[in-house]
Amino acid sequence: MELTERQQQIVNISIKLIADQGIQNLTIKNISKEAGFSEPAIYRHFDSKYAIIMAMLDSFQDISRFVLTETEKQGLDSISKIKKFLFDRYQRFSANPSAAKVMFAEGIFRDDPRYSQKMLDIMHQHASTMQNIIREGQFKGELRADISAREMFRIIFGSLRLLINQWGLADCNFDLKLEGELLWIAVKKMIT
Numbered sequence: 001m002e003l004t005e006r007q008q009q010i011v012n013i014s015i016k017l018i019a020d021q022g023i024q025n026l027t028i029k030n031i032s033k034e035a036g037f038s039e040p041a042i043y044r045h046f047d048s049k050y051a052i053i054m055a056m057l058d059s060f061q062d063i064s065r066f067v068l069t070e071t072e073k074q075g076l077d078s079i080s081k082i083k084k085f086l087f088d089r090y091q092r093f094s095a096n097p098s099a100a101k102v103m104f105a106e107g108i109f110r111d112d113p114r115y116s117q118k119m120l121d122i123m124h125q126h127a128s129t130m131q132n133i134i135r136e137g138q139f140k141g142e143l144r145a146d147i148s149a150r151e152m153f154r155i156i157f158g159s160l161r162l163l164i165n166q167w168g169l170a171d172c173n174f175d176l177k178l179e180g181e182l183l184w185i186a187v188k189k190m191i192t
Contacts, residue, residue: 003055007045010035011056019098023108026053050114057118060103061125063092068129078137079192082130083184086160090180093164097172104164127153143191152191159187 003011013034017026028049032039046052067088071081093100102108109115127150134152137143143152163183167176 003059004045007055008059010042010045010052011059014052014056015096015102016098018108019101023053053115054118056102057115057122060099061118061122064122064126068126078133078140078142079188081133082137082156083188085130086156086184087177087180089160089164090177093167094176097168100164101168104161104168126157130157147191155190156187159183 010031013031014026017030017034021030026049028039028042031052032042035042046055067085071084074081074084076084109119131149131153134143134149138145138149147155160180160183163179164176167174167179
């Protein structure tokens, strides 16, 4: 979904509000107050809070899809593809900690099955694409073949999720990119 500049502004404000105050405080009134324009102005761009949250989740999915597609086009080996995706996450979240807090706190979306299904769809998209990359690497002898692609995906991305969650809980008080690099060195030793 292509967002207008104003819609993207509203989505960004919503991400920050959820990260700072929780989803229960994401209201059109609070978005309006934070954005500095009227509630009817919000409704000119989105017809509901639901539409805003779905646009936010769509934007997370679109960014991931774009990075994965671009990575595929570059003709890299499987290890480089995995690393490129991981480091893109570390870079993006270092630049936008609020997005990390929202994206990696699926619990905030559990109360509405529409949101939880969307988060699950995003996870399945990542898993499917990355497992294909892993299988390709196993076939080419770049990655260990004695661990299933599904379990290898969980090892790689489970460690990424843990690191990002620790970083968020520590108020982003350590260098995520540096710690990501150190984690990658260890993970790479386990999967190759």
